[in-house]
Structures are given as C-alpha cells and as structure tokens.
Amino acid sequence: MLHASECSISLAMRILLPALAAELADDPRISQTPLVDKGFAAVRRIANGLYATISDFSKGSTTVCNGGFLIGKDAALLIEGFTTPSGAAFQMDALRMVSQVPVKAALDTHYHFDHSMGNSFYGVNNIPLCAHATAAKRIVESYSPMQGADKEAVRAPLEKTVKEAKSDAERAHAQSDLNAATIVFQVVSTSVLSLPNHPLDPAKLPMSVDLGGLTAVLESHPRHSGTDVIARVPEQNVVYTGDLLFSGWYPVCLDEKATLSGWRATLKKFASFDKDTLFVPGHGQLCGQEGIASIREMFDDIAGQAEKMYKAGVPAEEAQHRYVVPDKLRTSPYLPGASPSVRPSPSCIPNGKRPSPNTSPRGRGLENRGG
Ligand SMILES: [Zn+2]
Numbered sequence: 001m002l003h004a005s006e007c008s009i010s011l012a013m014r015i016l017l018p019a020l021a022a023e024l025a026d027d028p029r030i031s032q033t034p035l036v037d038k039g040f041a042a043v044r045r046i047a048n049g050l051y052a053t054i055s056d057f058s059k060g061s062t063t064v065c066n067g068g069f070l071i072g073k074d075a076a077l078l079i080e081g082f083t084t085p086s087g088a089a090f091q092m093d094a095l096r097m098v099s100q101v102p103v104k105a106a107l108d109t110h111y112h113f114d115h116s117m118g119n120s121f122y123g124v125n126n127i128p129l130c131a132h133a134t135a136a137k138r139i140v141e142s143y144s145p146m147q148g149a150d151k152e153a154v155r156a157p158l159e160k161t162v163k164e165a166k167s168d169a170e171r172a173h174a175q176s177d178l179n180a181a182t183i184v185f186q187v188v189s190t191s192v193l194s195l196p197n198h199p200l201d202p203a204k205l206p207m208s209v210d211l212g213g214l215t216a217v218l219e220s221h222p223r224h225s226g227t228d229v230i231a232r233v234p235e236q237n238v239v240y241t242g243d244l245l246f247s248g249w250y251p252v253c254l255d256e257k258a259t260l261s262g263w264r265a266t267l268k269k270f271a272s273f274d275k276d277t278l279f280v281p282g283h284g285q286l287c288g289q290e291g292i293a294s295i296r297e298m299f300d301d302i303a304g305q306a307e308k309m310y311k312a313g314v315p316a317e318e319a320q321h322r323y324v325v326p327d328k329l330r331t332s333p334y335l336p337g338a339s340p341s342v343r344p345s346p347s348c349i350p351n352g353k354r355p356s357p358n359t360s361p362r363g364r365g366l367e368n369r370g371g
C-alpha cells in the first residue's frame with residue numbers, strides 16, 4: 001500500500017524549486033545569505049533565533065523535507081528527522097555554527113518517511129525526540145514491513161496495475177504510483193528505524209516549550225497524516241508547518257488519515273494568522289500568507305471538481321482520472337514545471353463509490369503524472 005509522501009518525492013524530483021519568493025525578498029527578518037548551503041539543503045536565519053532548513057532534492061536526497069531550529073538563551077529545538085541521519089546531522093552542524101546551547105528536543109512534525117528515517121541521529125546523540133502520540137506506531141506499521149521485503153514482490157502488484165490500465169491516464173497514474181513506491185522502498189529498506197520517545201498527546205496540546213526568551217508552541221492539526229504537529233512562534237509570527245503546507249506545489253500527499261475538509265479547515269486557520277506570518281512549509285520555499293492563499297485555491301478547485309463529479313454520479317476510479325488542473329493553476333508560479341495532469345485522490349470518493357467533497361481521502365494522493 002502506498003503511503004503519503006511517496007508521491008511527493010516523485011513529484012518533487014520533477015520540479016525545480018524557485019528561489020526565495022519575491023514577496024519575501026525584502027522581509028527584514030530573513031537573512032539573504034544562507035548560513036550554510038550544501039546544495040541538497042540550505043539553512044538561513046528567518047527571525048531572531050529562528051532558522052529554516054530548505055531542501056532541494058534536485059541536488060540530493062540527504063534531507064528531502066524542510067526543517068529548521070529555534071534557539072533561545074537556554075536551549076534549542078530542532079525540527080524534523082529528515083530522510084537520513086546525515087540530514088539530521090547536517091542541521092545539527094548548522095545549529096552549532098551559531099549556538100552552543102543544549103538541545104532540549106527534536107520534533108518530527110509527522111511520521112512520514114521523508115521526515116523520520118534520519119531519527120537514529122537523535123538516538124545516537126541522546127536528544128529527546130517528540131512527535132504526535134501515534135507517530136511511532138505509524139512508523140512501525142508503515143515501514144517495518146518494507147524492511148527485509150523483496151523489492152520485486154513490492155513492485156509486482158503495482159506493475160500489474162500498469163499493465164492492466166485501460167487508458168493512457170490510468171497507465172500514467174499507475175506508473176507514477178510504481179515509481180513512488182520504488183523510491184519509498186529504496187529509502188526505507190536501507191534505513192534503521194528509530195522511534196520518537198516523547199509522545200505528544202494531542203489532547204494536551206497546544207503546549208508551550210520555553211527555550212529561554214523564546215517560546216515555541218506545539219499544536220496538533222492532524223489532517224495531512226493523522227500525526228501532524230506544528231511549531232509556532234507567535235511572538236515573531238513564524239510557523240513551522242510540516243507537510244500541512246506544500247509551498248509552490250500541488251499538495252501531493254493525502255494520507256489515509258487525512259481529510260480534505262480537515263486539511264482545508266487547517267489552511268483556513270493558517271490564513272487567519274497574522275498577515276505578516278512567515279511559514280516554513282514541509283516542502284518548497286518559505287512563504288507568507290500568499291502561499292496559504294495559493295494552496296487554498298488549489299484545494300478549493302479539487303473540492304469543486306469532486307463535488308461536480310459527485311453530483312454527476314461519476315464512479316470513484318474514473319473521477320480521479322478525470323480531474324483536470326485548471327489553466328489558471330497550471331501557469332501558476334506555485335506549480336513550477338509541474339505536469340498539467342495531476343489527479344486527486346480516489347479518496348475524494350468514500351467507499352470507492354462516488355466522489356464527495358469534504359470526506360475522508362484515502363490511499364493515494366494527488367500525483368503528478370507523465371514526464
Ligand atoms: Zn514530506
């Protein structure tokens with residue numbers, strides 16, 4: 001079974017990330033010069049004591065997702081376990097270039113492999129690792145079966161789907177799933193799984209983390225993966241969103257625990273944050289409220305098309321292949337280089353029958369197909 005993020009990897013590999021968004025070029029909070037830039041990721045200061053790690057997979061898969069760190073007078077907080085322990089080590093080295101305060105904890109914003117396969121770095125370094133209370137379980141359930149599995153056995157059912165596709169659209173989608181699954185398998189089967197050891201009970205969030213003159217607030221908004229936790233610094237209007245925000249891309253991951261309505265509600269909430277809020281997305285470039293407006297527009301379109309197909313009684317499987325990216329979004333700078341053919345999750349369609357907006361998406365997510 002495919003899990004979220006798989007699709008994000010295949011999509012991301014085809015997309016060249018734009019430079020720092022023009023809207024943010026003049027933001028005095030953001031350092032125009034990175035603290036360090038290794039190609040696969042660069043770290044820059046984005047506010048007082050706040051840093052963002054922005055990945056670029058076209059130059060390597062050491063980190064894949066974005067992250068960052070927060071430095072107070074007394075302690076620091078690291079964001080994300082990344083795709084490899086080397087990725088987590090890279091970020092730690094960047095932190096040590098600017099501060100020697102003890103690390104209070106690290107946070108996996110959610111369980112997906114691109115954010116958690118580097119967790120063992122934190123184990124080796126005795127850094128407490130926080131995540132949503134169910135993240136550890138989801139890592140075990142999703143990824144331990146892949147370890148020791150036969151690659152061809154994993155690929156076989158997906159290859160069969162490609163062969164049996166009834167149309168070019170179906171075939172391209174199936175091939176995209178196969179490519180994504182192969183990448184996930186390659187990463188997971190060569191990783192040593194490490195689990196967060198400080199579960200965050202969502203019922204007890206939000207929770208303030210005092211770093212000394214800098215307070216981070218951890219909040220639960222589970223609608224990308226069922227395990228999503230964001231880190232906010234309200235005093236400086238900065239939010240580390242994890243994959244609840246894909247900046248500049250189609251929101252490619254819809255986990256089985258994600259809901260379209262829940263995710264849209266979270267984005268609406270982000271839109272209600274201060275107008276000068278700076279968002280560090282799970283993937284893509286830093287953005288302000290314009291980035292939230294853009295992804296909301298995409299979600300509105302998906303929901304609108306799903307509703308139309310639902311009313312027309314289009315079957316679920318067909319509905320996902322019929323989805324059309326509107327011209328306006330195709331040319332959007334927020335869809336850089338993406339194929340004009342992207343599809344929504346079959347999950348717009350409950351029980352595999354008919355599409356309905358605002359219901360639980362299941363299984364595969366939006367994917368770029370072709371090319
Ligand atoms: Zn991700």
Ligand SMILES: [Zn+2]
Pocket residue numbers: 004005110112224225243253
């Ligand atoms: Zn994710």
